[in-house]
Amino acid sequence: MFLTRIEINQRRRATRQVLANPHRMHGAVTACFPRSVDPGRVMWRLDEREDGVFLFVLSSLPPPDATSLVEDYGWPQFESPWQSKEYQPVLDAVQNGRQFQFRLRANPVRNVLEPANDQVQAGNSGSGEVRRIRGKRVGHVTVAQQRHWLLTRASRWGFTMGDENAPSADVVERKVWTFAKKSRTVTLSTAVFEGILTVTDQGELRRRLLDGFGPAKAYGCGLMTLAPFSSP
Structure with a gap:
């Protein structure tokens, strides 16, 4: 299992729209995985904090490519716009x-x-x-x-x-x-x-x-x- 964190750019117009509609955000998360890959159960959560807005995604595979989500709603100009970590140490x-x-x-x-x-x-x-x-x-x-x-x-x-x-x-x-x-x-x-x-x-x-x-x-x-x- 992997836990991925993606920082969201809430100043963008498209971001404000997807933040207001969990169904649309679910579609954006699902789009991180190709249809040929089964990531198992995928859960996600949005945290709106003082230091920013963050999307957390838990899946059996790390998102192989969150580029589209980051380009639409994140900070694509940064070198590492998302990070994935193994979840097993948390479970242990x-x-x-x-x-x-x-x-x-x-x-x-x-x-x-x-x-x-x-x-x-x-x-x-x-x-x-x-x-x-x-x-x-x-x-x-x-x-x-x-x-x-x-x-x-x-x-x-x-x-x-x-x-x-x-x-x-x-x-x-x-x-x-x-x-x-x-x-x-x-x-x-x-x-x-x-x-x-x-x-x-x-x-x-x-x-x-x-x-x-x-x-x-x-x-x-x-x-x-x-x-x-x-x-x-």
Whole structure:
């Protein structure tokens, strides 16, 4: 696995357009890989920080050529407009009991049950069929809801981040995206989490680091990055 970082030039008009549309950015990331090559699951995340805007891409192969993405949205005049590093050292460092600083952009959602259009009330037709119910994903939009979403999933994902009364991580950014995808409009609620986690199940956390956390991975959610943490 490889983690690639590409600095984005947010002053360019084309960049402002792609930054506002995760579907378009997904297409730009996918275009880094030729169709003849299978990079496996590809996850990406945009970080808008004080020192710049950075695109992170995690793939089983380093992008063989990010030239088109850099020429359209980056800084092509620099000698090394993108950098790729092997991801295995990060996975090897994930050991039970270790603490890490982390950053994650996620799509916190809940499933709301609602009747299906073709529902059949039990007994209505005399067939004894049970009413069919389907779940609809609804995004959490408040900080409290989003924090609770991650806290309640942390243990099954192989880590802890404190509890409701004293969490060791919190929401540092949240946004509701509305963008076009083909002939329909997509609305997506995202939250960026930052803080300290403690590894409780190294195997599960390693697997999640590769597979992603939560839904909407094609739209820049689910990629967690780790950095070493030492208690003061």
